[in-house]
Amino acid sequence: MRNVIRAAGDLTLAGVSSIGMLALLLWLSGYPVGDSLSALWRGAFGSWSVLASGTLVRATPMLFAGLAVALAFRAGILNIGAEGQLLTGASAAAAVAITLPASMGLAGAALALCAGVLAGGLWAAVAAVLRQRFGVLEVISTIMLNVIALNVTGLLVRGPLQEATRTFPQSDMVDAALRLPRLVAGTRLHAGVALAIGSALALAWFLRATAPGFRLRMTGANPRAAASAGGIDVSRVSLLAFIASGALAGLGGAVEVTGVTYALYENLSPGYGYTAIAVALLARLNPSAAIGSALVFGALEAGASAMQRDAQVPAGMVGVVEACVILVLVASEWVGGKAGWGRSLNRGGPPQQFGPAAPHDDAASAADRSTSEARA
């Protein structure tokens, strides 16, 4: 609960500071601050249709990928590979959706989503196995798998999945019957948005209330204690968490293909997997709070397009703002003096190799400081 309150505080801080930062940047680069900001607002929240078709739709892949990152970080896994997992998920979903007959309808769409989940999970499993069996740091392997996934997608849309006319590097369109249904007629608000919000709430419940969720959190917070004091099979928990994380990102890619783009493109993701890190952190790795933080970033992106269109402000400026939001959050943690999400982002790493304990523990010096407390 405390985390949710803190996350709400962060969201406000992030919102205010990003608007302030943006205003400053606009002013510095000589754009009309008021006009640009109002274009941003109109583009993000100006009307129901803008909110539904723009902000919410933009926020959806960020939320899926953000949940993937939050889940992995909570388990102590530094999955920087949401981008690649999202792309493989999108590719698999596209492959299934354009192959299946239109007559399958919603069931076909569901199959495509399943394919995305599977592919994303498998892509993460590569990094998970590399970490567990071969000791390759997941930070490095997932970065590489991202590039490989991007190139594989590039190959697919030029090769086996290229459109029948073979003109552009993109796949054929998914048949209308196999697309995710629209939630509100006249908007682009698709069923995937609800699925994302549902996933966030379900993940929050899973972590808080279930025994496997508890095992995952304890493994992330201190793998050795989880194994020794809790009898938890930490390698198994990490492996499953890593795969689940990839599956969530893969689902995000599949939803994007079946709900928004209806086709596979090379540049399907403008870096959702990286923005996801900011989404997850802003939410203090809390899945339900991630709904809010994905909305903030979705609004920024949607607003940025409007700003570019209406006030000719380069959309890249929003990237600057996003980066500054992250840096402000990190700095506020430092200024506050207390580790907030920095602490929950545990860097436990894989379970330690078995071996004799170090001759001294940090506990001794910590105790040196704290024993007078005990007496007081």
Add this chain to the structure above:
Amino acid sequence: MTAAPLADFLEASIRSATPLLFAALGETVAERSGVINVGLEGAIIVGCLAGLATSTTLGPEAGLLAAGLAGVAIAAIFAIVAIGMAADQIITGTAITMLGLGLTGTLYRVLYGDSGAALSAPTLEPLGVPALEQIPVLGRALFRQPLPTYLALALVPAVWWWLYRTQSGLSLRATGENPAAALASGIAPRRIQTVAVLFGGLCGGLAGGTLVLAQVGTFAEGMSAGRGFVAIAIVALGRWNPVGAMMAALLFGMASALQFLFQALSLDVPYQIFLALPYLLTLVALALTRGRYAAPAALGSRNGAAR
């Protein structure tokens, strides 16, 4: 196969490898001090723009210098947050990359207009080494390259000497292995890490400058195209050693040069295969050597420097 395409291929390999080598050398130093800077991509792209902007008025040599300084500037932000405030390095680095990409995209439009007009910068021409450049096949690749290539190659032994043969190199490596021990030995770990990160930024900026001033001749949004991440792979494949980094950079350079070779030979092979191949190779190499053990022990650790 005739000699010409092969010579072209080798020349292109070294050319493609040069920015990667710069970036990887800088990142090797940073990682050896225990700091993983995922913001390298940001340093490269600001180097690109600074190189272009300066080169149009002051010439390409000044452009290269400006590129390096721009890299230092953005690395300084990383250093303040990730070292000064002991924030998570991966998160900070990700933010720095976003910052660099966003900032250059914005600035480019602000400076040169909305059209993003194809602005071309004066470039650094290849400098031939008399006689040696005439060597068949290899001559052009090794001895007829623009200034940055020679600079990058000269940097390899220099960095090696620094890391393994000097007191400050010893301190730097010790900081990357055990910052608390370094501190207790009278070393200032944060200062060392800051220097290492700034050096990494310098090299990243030079990589960007090389890209614009010795290769492309113009700027495009996002033209760094993931080279910062490639460099991180190269550092790992090179086992955190400058000489290893050189070999690995060359390998990645060859992979991207293969597409030119195949074009020259009119072979219809999708180039993505060759772009992805070195990453696969790196993963396999890391897996086979159990990469973890070659990495500095304190790599990426928060509050690594204790205080």
Add this chain to the structure above:
Amino acid sequence: MVLPPGADRAVTTAVPRLALESITRHYGPVVALDEASLTLRAGEVHALLGENGAGKSTLMKIAFGLEQPDRGTIRIDGTSVTLRSPRSAMQHGIGMVQQHFALVDAMTVAENVALGSTARLDLDEVATQIRAISAASGLVIDPDALVRDLPVGAQQRVEIIKALSRETSILILDEPTAVLAPQEVAELLAWTRRFADGGGTVVLIAHKLHEVLRVANRVTVLRRGRVVLTAPAAEVTARSLADAMLGGGQHTPDTTARRDVTHTLPGDGRQPRPVLELRNVTVRDAAGVERLRAASITIAAGEVVGIAAVEGAGQHELLRVMSGRLHPSSGEVHLPPAIGFVPEDRHREAVVLDATLIENVALRGAGTRRGLMAWTSLRTDTEAVMATRDVRAETAAVMMRTLSGGNQQKLVLGRELASSPQALVVENPTRGLDILATEDVHTALRAARDAGTAVVVYSSDLDEVLALADRVLVVTGGQLRAVGHDREAVGRAMLAGGS
């Protein structure tokens, strides 16, 4: 200053080499040092004593520039100085060997010694220098060895040689004997004496009185951050020092006295009921080295079995096999269904610092729990543990990190005992705890034994083992054997096959 005639080794320098005057240091609301003063003279071994948490390490970290005082003055040879970092302390000739060695595992001895030096790097020259120091001091070490390959005692020598290579004249040794075998302790203490006799100054932080009294010229005792006694070593006795450390003699530090209260084994002719049994158990580590060799042991309900061993003798593995945390490479193991385990490295192995007390209690059995977490009843369980074990915390929902070491340990012990396990294995259960928390832990262990639990205790403090155990087993070189309850006999046995 005139030394009393009783001082057996006269120290004659008028101006102290190092003077710490009225040092005060707070950590948040906690006062670690309260106007503590200490003077060190050339040519003396100065013992700094005190219970855990008395402020010894903090005071010495201030002297070494690792911590800054809130108030107070530091003088070197009479001149006031500011020690901002270890570097500035070293420039004044101060060196320190911390409890946690400050060595880089992946580097060689020579590289470690060269580390932080201001000279140009020349490893050959450093190796020559190391050999010269070895020859002069008797501290022998191979300059080319990798530190991670060296045993603990050798690593300590590296630390000392590193300090000596900087022309250190004031050497602070923080609990140097804790990691050493008795033989090594004797050698180290003899060396400190020689170093001081050569004009150097040594500060020995310790809490074992008999060791330091043999070599120290003077003794300073800290209690709760204040200096309560400074006296020539010849004028104090183990008893008077213990009174000073503990405050007015309300506790008897001579733990062997507690043997009077040890429980007598069921002697009514019935066989004690065995609950835990190891038969020919062998453990090999990843490198294939036998850490434990053909160990056999049977432990009965209602007894405390003490394990005595020097560092790295195989007790680490033995305890983990007995607590079901490690599967042996070969041999037969019969364990009861429920075993409690309290490992020595609490923060790494026993608790999750950034989780609530409830979650930490819920951790036990987490591996096999299914379905939903019963948070309400887990909170009740936690509150029960806190009440029984006197764990001081605001609520059960506070973070583990906010508790003092003693309270953390009591919660761990309470958690492990909550399910009334048939066996309880504890490893250095009072390391880092103050005397009151230590008492509580000892009481809890005895109570568990009396309630019929089979208790296994290992402590690196032999006196603690002897005080708690009904019978003592010694591990040497991976082998387990029974010896009597006699301190001398146990001590000899520990060293017999020692590493």
